[in-house]
Amino acid sequence: MNRIHIVSNRLPFSINLKDDQIDLIPSVGGLATGMRSVYKEYNGKWIGWPGLPSDDIDDGLADRIEKKLFEEDCISVHLSKREIELYYDGFSNRTIWPLFHYFAQYIDYDPELWEAFVNVNKKFADKALETLEEGDTIWIHDYQLLLVPEMIKSKKPGVTIGFFLHIPFPSFEVLRILPWRKELIQGMLGADLIGFHTYDYQRHFFSSVRRLMGYEISFNQIQIEDRIIIVDAFPMGIDYDKFKKAASDIFQKPLQEKSKLHRELEKYFLLSPDRKLILSIDRLDYSKGIPNRLKAFAKFLKDYPEFVGKVTLIMLAVPSRGTVEHYINLKKEVEELVGNVNGQFGNINYTPVWYFYRSMPFESLIELYSSCDVALVTPVRDGMNLVAKEYVASRTNRTGVIILSEMAGVAKEMGEALIINPNNINEIADSIKQALTMPLDEQRERMIFLQDRIKRYDVFKWSSEFVKSLSRMENIQNSLHAK
Numbered sequence: 001m002n003r004i005h006i007v008s009n010r011l012p013f014s015i016n017l018k019d020d021q022i023d024l025i026p027s028v029g030g031l032a033t034g035m036r037s038v039y040k041e042y043n044g045k046w047i048g049w050p051g052l053p054s055d056d057i058d059d060g061l062a063d064r065i066e067k068k069l070f071e072e073d074c075i076s077v078h079l080s081k082r083e084i085e086l087y088y089d090g091f092s093n094r095t096i097w098p099l100f101h102y103f104a105q106y107i108d109y110d111p112e113l114w115e116a117f118v119n120v121n122k123k124f125a126d127k128a129l130e131t132l133e134e135g136d137t138i139w140i141h142d143y144q145l146l147l148v149p150e151m152i153k154s155k156k157p158g159v160t161i162g163f164f165l166h167i168p169f170p171s172f173e174v175l176r177i178l179p180w181r182k183e184l185i186q187g188m189l190g191a192d193l194i195g196f197h198t199y200d201y202q203r204h205f206f207s208s209v210r211r212l213m214g215y216e217i218s219f220n221q222i223q224i225e226d227r228i229i230i231v232d233a234f235p236m237g238i239d240y241d242k243f244k245k246a247a248s249d250i251f252q253k254p255l256q257e258k259s260k261l262h263r264e265l266e267k268y269f270l271l272s273p274d275r276k277l278i279l280s281i282d283r284l285d286y287s288k289g290i291p292n293r294l295k296a297f298a299k300f301l302k303d304y305p306e307f308v309g310k311v312t313l314i315m316l317a318v319p320s321r322g323t324v325e326h327y328i329n330l331k332k333e334v335e336e337l338v339g340n341v342n343g344q345f346g347n348i349n350y351t352p353v354w355y356f357y358r359s360m361p362f363e364s365l366i367e368l369y370s371s372c373d374v375a376l377v378t379p380v381r382d383g384m385n386l387v388a389k390e391y392v393a394s395r396t397n398r399t400g401v402i403i404l405s406e407m408a409g410v411a412k413e414m415g416e417a418l419i420i421n422p423n424n425i426n427e428i429a430d431s432i433k434q435a436l437t438m439p440l441d442e443q444r445e446r447m448i449f450l451q452d453r454i455k456r457y458d459v460f461k462w463s464s465e466f467v468k469s470l471s472r473m474e475n476i477q478n479s480l481h482a483k
């Protein structure tokens with residue numbers, strides 16, 4: 001296979017400027033981990049926004065950043081504050097995000113946002129086109145860049161294009177709400193291979209292609225004139241071994257080397273060994289169902305008062321999209337609910353919810369994953385949800401229970417979790433009780449199946465399966481053109 005390039009909204013580095021020094025901090029997220037192996041192995045470039053608005057840096061500094069990134073085979077797309085506001089905070093996060101997560105009431109239909117989305121997608125496509133040669137392959141990521149596949153295909157048809165959507169693809173009845181639904185589908189259809197996390201999203205996409213464009217679909221192929229497009233499900237995984245190893249390392253550390261958080265957690269259990277911890281980790285996003293989770297925890301404490309004083313919910317929320325109105329309101333709502341639960345059920349020695357509104361270092365996440373008896377993962381919509389997989393990978397003693405929303409893509413791979421409807425507060429409350437009282441043997445039985453499955457299809461398997469399909473597409477394209 002020839003070169004494979006990556007395009008995503010963000011480059012896999014953030015930039016730290018200190019005095020005259022430019023430091024590149026590698027991202028540790030799942031996407032960066034999975035893709036780093038791909039573009040390095042196939043001698044490609046990674047094209048994306050470096051994370052700094054272009055108005056904040058003068059030309060000299062911009063050149064130096066560019067050079068530094070180029071040493072890492074990264075190419076920057078420069079975006080101004082205004083472009084970020086309209087394309088990223090705007091059309092990506094105020095229009096597509098709510099639409100694709102079924103929050104129709106939150107959609108912003110401002111045509112100015114759409115215009116900026118088209119222009120910025122064109123910027124990404126043009127930047128990629130400067131690098132691309134006929135015969136190359138490119139893998140484009142996510143909802144911010146839905147128009148890029150077609151923008152590249154129309155200029156360089158000999159490039160093999162893959163597109164992967166990390167969020168849900170909604171049903172046609174929801175997608176049709178958007179004035180620019182056809183343009184979005186047309187943009188995606190510039191790709192030769194389109195990937196989703198689950199078969200359901202694939203099915204929804206097909207139905208929109210049929211209804212909006214009238215194209216025929218057979219099995220997983222769309223035929224358009226002399227082109228074939230393959231659409232498939234590739235459930236994204238995590239770097240399983242990294243989580244497993246980090247979790248087992250924690251238990252081997254001598255007491256004096258253990259982190260403050262770890263010692264605090266041990267103290268918590270020492271106070272009363274029958275105490276239990278429930279963990280909740282997300283970006284603070286309305287799609288994650290955080291208010292319902294808090295209401296369900298309060299209902300659980302009310303219905304099962306024997307657990308008051310014995311069970312704590314540790315809730316981490318990473319600040320996210322803080323300039324968008326609905327996120328600001330959500331933050332207030334969550335803070336109020338946390339206050340209510342703690343006010344109603346807490347006392348001097350007992351705080352029912354420990355709430356942290358911040359990002360946490362990897363080691364602390366591992367400590368929490370491995371110390372908490374139950375993971376409460378209740379999004380109202382989620383493309384996949386990697387937190388559920390990270391919890392499974394970190395359970396080295398093979399106990400622990402996951403309460404999981406049926407609306408998360410990951411539920412398709414986790415039949416052994418306690419599956420709930422995230423809008424059913426009573427059901428979540430009862431599942432908390434069931435999880436906390438589940439016999440250890442049953443926990444292990446379920447966890448063994450989960451771990452085997454999540455380990456087998458990790459992030460490296462995910463990216464290599466996608467690359468394999470891209471290589472098949474390249475062969476199909478070549479044979480079609482040879483005819």
Ligand code: ADQ
Nearest residue numbers: 166236281282283316318358359360382383384385386387
């Ligand atoms: P997200 O919506 O960001 O991703 P998710 O898949 O759960 O959701 O990933 C969140 C990541 O952030 C996890 O790796 C987690 O460890 C980390 N994280 C969460 N809280 C943290 C905290 N307080 N401190 C530090 N790290 C924290 C989007 C889609 C998902 C899809 C992924 C990947 O919305 O549905 O699973 O992309 O495709």
